[in-house]
Amino acid sequence: MEYQLKRENCSVCETVFEGTKEQPIDLDLSLPDYCPDIERILKCRVCPSVTGRNISGDMLEVDGSALVSLYYLDSKKRAIRLCEHSVPFSCSFGLKTAVDPTASVRLKTEYINCRAVSPRRVDIHGAFSVCVAVRSRTEQEYFSDIDGDDIEQKKQTIKISRLCASSQQQFSITEVLDIGQGKGFPESILRSELSVRTESIKALTDKLMLNGEAVLRILYITDLESGAQDTMTFNIPFTQVLDAGGVDEKTINEVVLEVMNCDVSLKSEFDENSTLVNLDAKICASVTAYEDSEIEITTDAYSTEYELSLKTKQYQFSRLSERIDEDFSAAGEVSTGDNSISQIVDLWCDNVSSMVLIENEKIAVKGKAVCSIFALDPDGTPFYIERPLDINYSPDMNISGGNIRAEVKVSGLSFRITGDNSIEIKADIHLCGSVYDTVNVCGITSAEYSEDRPRGKDNAAALTLYYADEGESLWDIACAYCTSAEAVRLENNMTEDTVAARGMILIPMQ
Secondary structure, eight states: OBOEEEEEEEEEEEEEEEEEEEEEEEEEEEOOTTSOOOSEEEEEEEEEEEEEEEEETTEEEEEEEEEEEEEEEOTTSOOEEEEEEEEEEEEEEEOOOOEEEEEEEEEEEEEEEEEEEETTEEEEEEEEEEEEEEEEEEEEEEEEEEEOTTEEEEEEEEEEEEEEEEEEEEEEEEEEEEOOTTSOOOOEEEEEEEEEEEEEEEEETTEEEEEEEEEEEEEEEEETTTTEEEEEEEEEEEEEEEEOTTOOTTSEEEEEEEEEEEEEEEGGGTOTTOOEEEEEEEEEEEEEEEEEEEEEEEEEEEESSEEEEEEEEEEEEEEEEEEEEEEEEEEEEEEOTTOOOSEEEEEEEEEEEEEEEEETTEEEEEEEEEEEEEEEOTTSOEEEEEEEEEEEEOOSOBOOSOEEEEEEEEEEEEEEEEETTEEEEEEEEEEEEEEEEEEEEEEEEEEEEEEEEEOOOOOSOSEEEEEEOTTOBHHHHHHHTTSOHHHHHHHTTOOSSBOSSSEEEEEEOO
16 A cells, blocks of 8 residues: 655756757858959858747747858958858757746857958858757656654755746847047948846846846948948946746846847948947847745655555755856967067957866866957058967855856957067956755655555563664664654653764663
8 A cells, every 4th residue: 555645846947958950151152343352361250140039839949140251351451341141040949848948049150161262252161050958947846745643754854946937038229329529430340249248136026127238349440442440349238127927026036148139230321421320139038036945855764563665766956056246357468470460450259168167166167268350460451360368267255066057258358469479368257157056865756555564563561772872873773663763862862863872772662
């Protein structure tokens, strides 16, 4: 026969799917009439972006486009020229049906090769990966009690983070920005990049008030004839109310922001004397909210009347123990190789490869940031180089253990030319994430007995003398004599679960 177990659930957020699909890029690109001839290719760059994502039933659909940017020198070798072509893509992933699923999408350029077939034709081949991770609300089942007067149970209290909310929402940042007078009228944009970060979060009932900052950096041409360039950085504060059912002032809230796509255009396309820039960006906000909680799980049991047959299962529970929000910097000197340098035109970072680990109770960030550089030699001729910058950082915080989920982003770059062939680069880096304590416990899932297998309980005396060793478990002693550990503890005026010193103890038998 089977005892009735009390079944309980706790809501957790777990990754239910991870997948990657590679998207090819194959172009036979001909320059439009307004572009000058190619003298030398400087850089071919691919910037994929997401225009839409949708989870419907057991399918995740991701749509987007990859912007292929060809930077080259014209025949005068004095100006950086740009020709762009957009390649749409669409891919789908099969999923298991999930509750409140949220999908994060990461686009990664794998490689890009280009070759000038003629001064006006370029052969381009490459690929980028669409990497997705789907997280979902899952009800983790466990058993907290066994119903039976003859049952003795051992229970373990576990601190957990109970999931309260998991949602995803998109919003737009639309701005008209002014470069201002004194920097030349912008005639064409060569490169733009947008980054976003969370500054503060205020919880309301079922809503989050998000304050953040977007940073837009552009490289633009001020004279199409000469190819003269300039740069500009815009800091754009924003506020957004996010719907998040289950959130309140007591929950621990995480918001991850992701730039899905960004369109930057010039007002000067319609007014040659304009210094205005149009920004239209779509941002995806992923919200996860937890509350601290405790659960009790039955880990062992015995009957004082019958032999038990137990089934168990290994459980894993997590608790959010630390939030990480750190700014730090990485610096190093890089060589320009055979290129002598007189001026840096633009400096940016397209790729950060990093690992965030817990080592010796400390967080360790290790990786490389690939710095892309447009520069001029002493003759004023542009050239392009890429150089890695090492990242090594450990925040001043002690971590007892567990798992870490964090993101490393370069938030800004600065430089100093230190010689004819050397540059000192400093990267401002933002580390954001969470540390989770993990508890593994073996819990009971079934308890059965048979009346044909009674235990050999001695009821001849009310008390039995037992010679116990130091450190011996009261649970094991009580189980062997078909009584309860609490009865043994009370009879011998004990406060601990183990025997403090070697000697005789009394065991109540009824």
